[in-house]
Amino acid sequence: MTRTSAEIASLLRCPITRGPLTPLKPDELDEANRLAAAGALRRRDGTPVADKIESGFAPSSGRFFYPVVDGILALLPDSAIFREAPGSRPDGLRDEKRRVRDFYDQTGWQPTPEGLFSESARFGDLRAVTEGYHRNCEERLLRRLPAEGGILLDAGSGPAQNIRDTGASRRFRTRICVDLSRVGLLAAKSRIGDRGIYIQADVADLPLADGCVDAAVCLHVLQHLPPDEQGAALRGLHRVLKPHGRALVVYAWGYHSYLMNIATLPYHLIRIVKDLYLRHAVGRPQARIYFDAHGYRWFRRQTWGFPLEIASWRSLSTPFLKCYVHGGWGGERILRLAVALEDRFPHLMGVVGHYPLFIIEKA
Ligand SMILES: C[S@@+](CC[C@H](N)C(=O)[O-])C[C@H]1O[C@@H](n2cnc3c(N)ncnc32)[C@H](O)[C@@H]1O
Incomplete structure (x- = not known):
């Protein structure tokens, strides 16, 4: 991406909180990848995260973040990755959209x-x-x-x-x-x-x-x-x-x-x-x-x-x-x-x- 992470963050809005997002800091990213490798990172729907995370964007609370994998920023509510287990929640994407x-x-x-x-x-x-x-x-x-x-x-x-x-x-x-x-x-x-x-x-x-x-x-x-x-x-x-x-x-x-x-x-x-x-x-x-x-x-x-x-x-x-x-x-x-x-x-x-x-x- 030719734009910096900070520039990209200024264009974004969290689909859960509707507030702004900021890029993950390098130590937060390392920690996320360490937890992912240990199988301890979960998405909002409870599924574990196994991919290598390249970067990410988090709301001000910092409770969860949205990952970038293979250059694609996953910014659906269900893609949010929680640092602590959120408990299993149903997939929020409507059936019609899942079919599409x-x-x-x-x-x-x-x-x-x-x-x-x-x-x-x-x-x-x-x-x-x-x-x-x-x-x-x-x-x-x-x-x-x-x-x-x-x-x-x-x-x-x-x-x-x-x-x-x-x-x-x-x-x-x-x-x-x-x-x-x-x-x-x-x-x-x-x-x-x-x-x-x-x-x-x-x-x-x-x-x-x-x-x-x-x-x-x-x-x-x-x-x-x-x-x-x-x-x-x-x-x-x-x-x-x-x-x-x-x-x-x-x-x-x-x-x-x-x-x-x-x-x-x-x-x-x-x-x-x-x-x-x-x-x-x-x-x-x-x-x-x-x-x-x-x-x-x-x-x-x-x-x-x-x-x-x-x-x-x-x-x-x-x-x-x-x-x-x-x-x-x-x-x-x-x-x-x-x-x-x-x-x-x-x-x-x-x-x-x-x-x-x-x-x-x-x-
Ligand atoms: C007919 S294709 C059109 C693609 C492109 N706009 C074009 O003209 O070639 C419809 C696209 O819309 C996407 N799409 C459908 N519903 C969507 C939604 N709710 N949010 C985001 N993308 C959606 C589909 O995944 C698909 O890539």
């Missing part, structure tokens, strides 16, 4: 033989005919981000494969990657290296200090949170922005995306039959990912306390692209029309299309 974490650790961010991530191979559309359409969507995000800045928060970063922020297109000095998936964070670290800060944490309860980031992105994440925590996640993004900072959130309407779902009914029917076949005939069900989206009206009904603009990130769903967009069959013309409508009527296309873009600005 396990899906991405065990399947989503595992590589395929072709060198892709399983989730991109399964849910993405990697055909050449749609490449320009996808690039256009990413540029839409880049245009709305500041040209340069100190810190970009990537909430639910996975391997940080979206938002080109490397090489010539590098805009931010530091990218904070937050994710539940340790496998995703390790992949992000191998892409971004020392310029990143990697935190295993919950985006619904961001363990970051108020007003500490210049910009934030949260792409394809919110719909994987339990519905009753999605509002808290948006408010948390607003809280950690500096004044005049901006957060971009790409969401998916899912079952509420009526146009796309009707247009792709045959695709969904085939998928259901394929799932049933794999489950019952082959006995190898596809790993499922937890997903529960709100509709547009829910977002309209909430009192946010800040302006929440809705625009279009991408109106066409992946099933729609796979069904109707093929080279030489007028596919390019469909994509050109979609881009023109998304650019000309961003709000309308955000509402009726598949992937809205929420824009949050801090006054």
